Amino acid sequence: MQDHHIKLPEGGIEKHTNILNLGPTHPATHGVFQNIIELDGERIISAESTVGYIHRAFEKIAERRPLYQITPLTDRLNYCSAPINNIGWHLTCEKLLGIKTPKRVDYLRVIIMELARITDHLICNSIMGVDAGAYTGFLYLMQYRELAYEIYEEVCGSRLTTNIGRIGGFERNFSNTAFTKLEKFLNEYPKALDEFNTMLTRNRIFMERTMGVGGISAEKALNYGFTGPNLRAAGVDYDVRKISPYSSYEDFDFYIPVGTTGDCYDRFLVRDQEMKQSLEIIRQAYRKIQEFKGAEAEVYHAEVPEYYLPPKEDVYTKMEALIWHFKIIMGEVDMPKGEVYHSVEGANGELGFYLISDGGRTPYRLHFRRPCFIYYQAYEELVKNHLIADAIMVMSSLNLIAGEMDA
Amino acid sequence: MALTNEIVKQKLTEKFGDSVTNFEEPFGMLTFEAPKEMNLKVLQFLYDDETLGFRFLTDLTAVHYPDNPGRELAVVYHLHNLRENFRVRFKIFTSIENPDVFTATKLFAAANWMERETYDFYGVNFIGHPNLKRILNVDEMDYHPMRKEYPLEDRQRTDKDDEMFGRGEIFPNQA
Numbered sequence: 001m002q003d004h005h006i007k008l009p010e011g012g013i014e015k016h017t018n019i020l021n022l023g024p025t026h027p028a029t030h031g032v033f034q035n036i037i038e039l040d041g042e043r044i045i046s047a048e049s050t051v052g053y054i055h056r057a058f059e060k061i062a063e064r065r066p067l068y069q070i071t072p073l074t075d076r077l078n079y080c081s082a083p084i085n086n087i088g089w090h091l092t093c094e095k096l097l098g099i100k101t102p103k104r105v106d107y108l109r110v111i112i113m114e115l116a117r118i119t120d121h122l123i124c125n126s127i128m129g130v131d132a133g134a135y136t137g138f139l140y141l142m143q144y145r146e147l148a149y150e151i152y153e154e155v156c157g158s159r160l161t162t163n164i165g166r167i168g169g170f171e172r173n174f175s176n177t178a179f180t181k182l183e184k185f186l187n188e189y190p191k192a193l194d195e196f197n198t199m200l201t202r203n204r205i206f207m208e209r210t211m212g213v214g215g216i217s218a219e220k221a222l223n224y225g226f227t228g229p230n231l232r233a234a235g236v237d238y239d240v241r242k243i244s245p246y247s248s249y250e251d252f253d254f255y256i257p258v259g260t261t262g263d264c265y266d267r268f269l270v271r272d273q274e275m276k277q278s279l280e281i282i283r284q285a286y287r288k289i290q291e292f293k294g295a296e297a298e299v300y301h302a303e304v305p306e307y308y309l310p311p312k313e314d315v316y317t318k319m320e321a322l323i324w325h326f327k328i329i330m331g332e333v334d335m336p337k338g339e340v341y342h343s344v345e346g347a348n349g350e351l352g353f354y355l356i357s358d359g360g361r362t363p364y365r366l367h368f369r370r371p372c373f374i375y376y377q378a379y380e381e382l383v384k385n386h387l388i389a390d391a392i393m394v395m396s397s398l399n400l401i402a403g404e405m406d407a
Numbered sequence: 408m409a410l411t412n413e414i415v416k417q418k419l420t421e422k423f424g425d426s427v428t429n430f431e432e433p434f435g436m437l438t439f440e441a442p443k444e445m446n447l448k449v450l451q452f453l454y455d456d457e458t459l460g461f462r463f464l465t466d467l468t469a470v471h472y473p474d475n476p477g478r479e480l481a482v483v484y485h486l487h488n489l490r491e492n493f494r495v496r497f498k499i500f501t502s503i504e505n506p507d508v509f510t511a512t513k514l515f516a517a518a519n520w521m522e523r524e525t526y527d528f529y530g531v532n533f534i535g536h537p538n539l540k541r542i543l544n545v546d547e548m549d550y551h552p553m554r555k556e557y558p559l560e561d562r563q564r565t566d567k568d569d570e571m572f573g574r575g576e577i578f579p580n581q582a
Contacts, residue, residue, distance in 0.1 A: 051542065051543065052541075052542060052543035052544065052545075055543040055544065057552070059528075059553065060552060060553055060559055061559060063559065064559045095434060096434075220516075222462065222463055222489070223515060223516045223517065224516045224517050225463070225464055225465075225515070225516075225517025225521075236489070238489055243489075243492045244492060338433055338434065339433040339434070339438070339496075340433070340434050341434075341436060341466070341485060341494070341496065343465075350465065352465065352466055352485070354466060354468065354483070354485070356470060364470075365470045365471075367466070367468040369465060369466045369485075373520065373524075374517055374520065374521065376520075377516070377517070377519050377520040378516070406543055407543075
């Protein structure tokens with residue numbers, strides 16, 4: 001019988017590593033960014049991340065735009081939860097302008113922000129399933145994101161990049177249809193989420209793929225500037241909603257889920273529990289909104305004529321309203337001087353807005369603290385000595401959104 | 408003992424004397440300034456001190472003030488004490504001809520990319536940074552685009568001048 005083994009001279013095989021380009025348009029990166037990975041067989045020796053493929057210079061553009069024209073820019077940061085960005089930006093403006101919003105507005109905002117958090121976590125968790133080989137859960141949960149998007153549509157008219165709300169509140173009151181759709185979502189989504197969890201949470205394959213993969217200690221995570229679910233998975237209960245409440249989050253009863261090891265599985269579980277907490281917050285907010293009676297039940301914005309667009313009927317019929325409409329749209333209202341940092345708990349972590357105004361009509365400087373950009377730099381360390389398949393899991397469990405990274 | 412702006416201010420003055428200056432409290436957040444050679448000493452003190460404990464770097468960015476000769480670039484650190492939930496803002500100013508600032512990467516791993524971003528957009532040269540190269544812009548770019556001398560739009564346009572935005576002439580040399 002013939003010997004099929006290749007016979008090479010002594011010392012003929014040189015050990016060498018392979019370089020693999022993961023991205024920028026790899027289907028598993030779920031966004032436009034690149035990882036150059038050095039491989040020894042299937043094991044990752046080192047990695048280098050390159051970002052900036054969809055950099056759109058938002059901070060520069062914002063220096064020439066009045067406040068309202070910046071809201072659509074914030075949509076495009078974390079586009080999976082655009083309403084949080086919009087409302088976070090409006091809250092920053094309100095802080096600078098000294099506007100106090102009525103309670104009902106705060107609660108309506110909380111409903112929208114928590115819906116956005118759910119849609120964001122829903123995508124992240126189901127995409128983790130996809131990357132582990134379970135496509136069904138993703139398509140199944142996507143139907144329920146649709147229900148949430150229909151609520152946005154009812155409130156502001158758009159779905160993905162919402163541009164929702166105004167400085168001081170919302171563009172219109174929530175219609176009865178919006179509340180009906182909210183009830184439908186609250187009734188149907190928890191069941192679907194349970195079904196989804198039955199498929200993944202105790203699934204042997206999923207657990208083996210995620211447990212002990214991409215873990216990070218609490219100290220390291222803090223040093224790397226982690227925030228949001230990724231930090232909480234490492235065991236630090238830091239949540240902007242609790243620690244410095246905005247938009248009346250102090251009125252709600254909810255807890256912060258934390259993990260222990262900070263690995264992919266913990267991140268999955270933390271996001272899952274957060275969705276349940278968000279549903280609980282929405283229920284509480286909805287109950288509180290139903291308690292408003294009389295004129296209070298119709299309030300959907302603060303009285304700030306300098307920044308809140310007048311009703312359309314008045315714009316067509318009254319001179320004063322037409323002037324204000326024009327001034328606000330063209331941004332011809334001077335801002336007070338000031339330096340503000342305001343942060344909200346975005347779906348990925350602390351989303352901060354650092355706004356410097358020199359008294360002009362546009363910001364002198366606006367900086368977005370994008371959580372994704374800051375924690376992505378830990379990726380090189382997280383995947384070291386893991387297999388290449390694990391690198392994909394780590395990427396999807398961190399919920400990297402290219403739009404937020406590149407601003 | 409809960410931290411207050413007064414305690415932080417007092418601690419800093421005790422340690423650094425007159426070097427730490429310009430205490431302000433815009434919207435309640437304590438803001439102060441130090442000479443740029445001392446940025447690491449101040450950050451280290453804020454990090455190590457038992458009562459202060461500012462161990463979380465929330466944000467690092469720069470601002471360009473073209474009208475401040477010798478102090479054109481400000482590097483702004485937002486620090487957070489998570490245990491007490493207390494934030495401070497720390498600024499250093501540097502001239503644009505010699506924008507050398509010590510890196511904070513040894514103290515905060517998070518500073519790595521934030522400093523790269525600041526370098527990319529403002530040209531602040533972080534001394535000791537392990538990998539100071541452009542991050543969001545292309546490597547071939549030979550200027551720092553967030554500086555105020557680079558206007559956003561085509562300068563030939565006459566229909567949209569800065570007076571429309573309530574600022575008058577801010578680039579008089581380039582009219």
